[in-house]
Amino acid sequence: MKTVAPRKDLLSFDDMSREEALAILDTAKPFKDLFTRSVKKVPTLRGKTVLNLFYEPSTRTRTSFEIAAKRLSADVTNFAVSTSSVVKGESILDTIDTLQAMQVDYMIVRHGASGVPEYIARHTKASVINAGDGYHAHPTQALLDAFTYREIFPDLQGKRIVVAGDILHSRVARSVFDLMHLLGVEVGTFGPATLIPPTIPDYVKVFTRFEEVLEFNPQVLYLLRLQLERQTANFFPSMREYHRVYGVTAERFRRIREMGMYIMHPGPVNRGVELVDDVMRYERSLINAQVENGIATRMAVLYHLTPEVKSRSGETEDHA
Amino acid sequence: MSTRIFQQARVVLPGNAEPESVMLRVRDGRIAEISPSLRPAEGEDVIDCRGHMLIPALCDAHVHLREPGQEDAETIESGTEAAIAGGFTRILAMPNTDPPVDTGGMVGFVQSMAKSRSRIPVSVAGCLTKGREGAKLAEIADMADQGAVMVTDCNHALQDAYVLRRALEYTRHFDMVVGVYPDTPALSAGGVMHEGTVSFRLGLPGIPAMAEEIGIERDLRVAAAVKGRMHIQNVSTAEGVASIRRWKARGVNVTAETTPHHLLFNHEDLRAYNTDFKMMPPLRTREDQEALLEGLCDGTLDMIATGHAPHTDFAKNLDFNHAPFGIIGLETALCALHDALVSPGKLSWSLLVERLALAPRKLLGLPGNAFEIGAPFEALLFDPEGKTRIDRDTLKSRSFNTPWLGETLRGAIQNVYLGDLTL
């Protein structure tokens, strides 16, 4: 039987091999198949406790993890943390010590500051899944994107993707870059020069005009959500201009449709900014598929991780 | 009358690049004789220094003692004991305490506390502006009267070139140095590390090198125009070094410092979000690191200061974004520099002594302690083959926020001498 070595945490793709990434993605497929059964639940994590530790509100991601964990029969708890607790003199470490005492097996961590999940992972025996930290990483988002991409193109080697928008402030962009590169996808990017710093990885091609994106002819155009407050910090002059120069306008959408390009977006979408409303009804928009695939992918990630609290004896017993 | 003879020590003498083996006679706290051989007289203490270096004791022009206000991180007593452990007999205490040292009264208060709690003399810096707010000059003459030797707002960079201009002008009558932290706050605001490939990868807000470069250039232009006495704290960038070199060549009365950690680390060392690598200015690139060493060797940078910045475990255990800037440095400076620069031959002993002992004393207006007849004897005995373990049990500082925690450095300080005393 083919096996992959256990891993405690999923924080970023820094220490992941292509083989391991593919193993997780391959595992997500049978999980997705479960959703067609009358009972959508499997007993894999029965008796285990999964904790959602969201320092930043995100109903979508939290719910996706919650459903994933429940379909694996885990007990799920949402730990409400106020972002002001840091100010009040309670360090994250204090919180972790408290949670450690509650015998949690998996912690799903989202935090506005980069590095917090890594910090927590170093201080707990539980498996930590980074559900988004600062501008650093959002690995499960990238995995569900790759899973969605592979449903259409099973072999991603040599395929192309262009990630468009605010790269500077995007953990999604960093993780998508890393994972796609790991899987052999050629990666390009497109957006205002203020939001695509020269410090991005060398393997990312930077396009300055939309025509160049079309010439590159990616199978997938991945639009990032634009945080509306960037406008006030002078990263670009106005939403109108952003949409005209860097968004998917009606005219550009026609070209995209002609070329048969797929559209992805991590959600939630700013209509009229990143894309025109028509894109949402486009038959090659994968935006809904991404949301749906989030659950199976996160189940695969939960299955893939091994908390230190588990006692793995090390011997593989014949299970007959 | 007490006399001591230091036998067979390897000694860095003024004007000599390489240490040589000589004997020193110290009488009443001053160097009485230096000679290849000395006969001990009746009743003289003889200290056998075979295999060891005897060098002038160190002086640190940039130390945060945290008292009053943050005694959980450091006190005058613990901070000065850390200084002694690191081979320092003189330090300059920074004024960003709570309350800040921004009046003559506060300078006097710190001086008197230091007298009763410290085994070494402590020089005091006052604030440049009231409350370090960058708006109104603090009462500089009052502070000078109480013995302050520098005014600085520490890492609150002056936003306002007008205030800097007036400060540099006003201090000219008071034998007072204006210390500046060169920065352009509009460019560095919100940043927590050097802006570059590593900050992109870690997703951390960056502090661009140009924030410091513009700051240095601006401050130097103001200093050149008004002919004040300026000292630039914490230089971290290659372009900053180049600016200082250019303006010094034009005769600007400026000195500049860098730190051991900026010489020995760069932003690549920051990968694991370890807050013991979070400092202001941030660790820059390898190229900056090399330019700093070059500037240190050619004299563009006059001195090494540790910027000793104690923070409690609680503060440094916050996440990287929220943790405070700064690391402790008194107890690691000499061994770390010896280990990484002197031992492999990248920095000579004589230059290390100049930058870490003699130049800072000059900045503080103290008599020089180079090994010359009649000079005050402030020295340390160093075993280059010894080992210094940096950990919680050995550190004298109340705080442990150092990137060398858990490491063993080559070289060990055996004794520190202040006049007739062995500290």
Added chain:
Amino acid sequence: MRETILYQGEAIEALLHKMARDLHASHGDKPLAFVGIRTRGVILADRLVEILSPLRGHMERGTLDISLYRDDLDNLAALPHIEGSDIPFEVEGATVILCDDVLFTGRTIRAAMNVLLDYGRPECIELAVLADRGHRELPIAATWCGARVETRREDYLRVHFTETDGRDDIAHYQREAP
């Protein structure tokens, strides 16, 4: 380990034919669904269907991956790779012949029945195994069994199929006497 080949080649064929005949006789024309447990249970199901197809016409086929239902996930050195189950027929009301190569503790069968029941409520489940080596830990018995083999708890009993192992046999491995 000492290897003893108990059955091989045509002897295996004979066991399979006997099982198929008995099964057919018992069920008559009733529609049957053969569900194999990965990996060698799937081969067993294939072989039985192949032998029965001239006699019975269409039979439903399915595959079970029990990895997610194992009760020993905490104790494994490495996580099993999940292939997934494939049940392309309506389980509700079906007569399911659950197939596995070796019956031992019964835990695999327990897990397989749980998987199956999560797809729906079959009319009945019967169990077909090529070899039963005893040492049950759960109250489970084979309905159809090719061979019963005396083993010690610490022995290994392996079924090999040409499709997966390049040979057809039942092999018994015993630790050498000290």
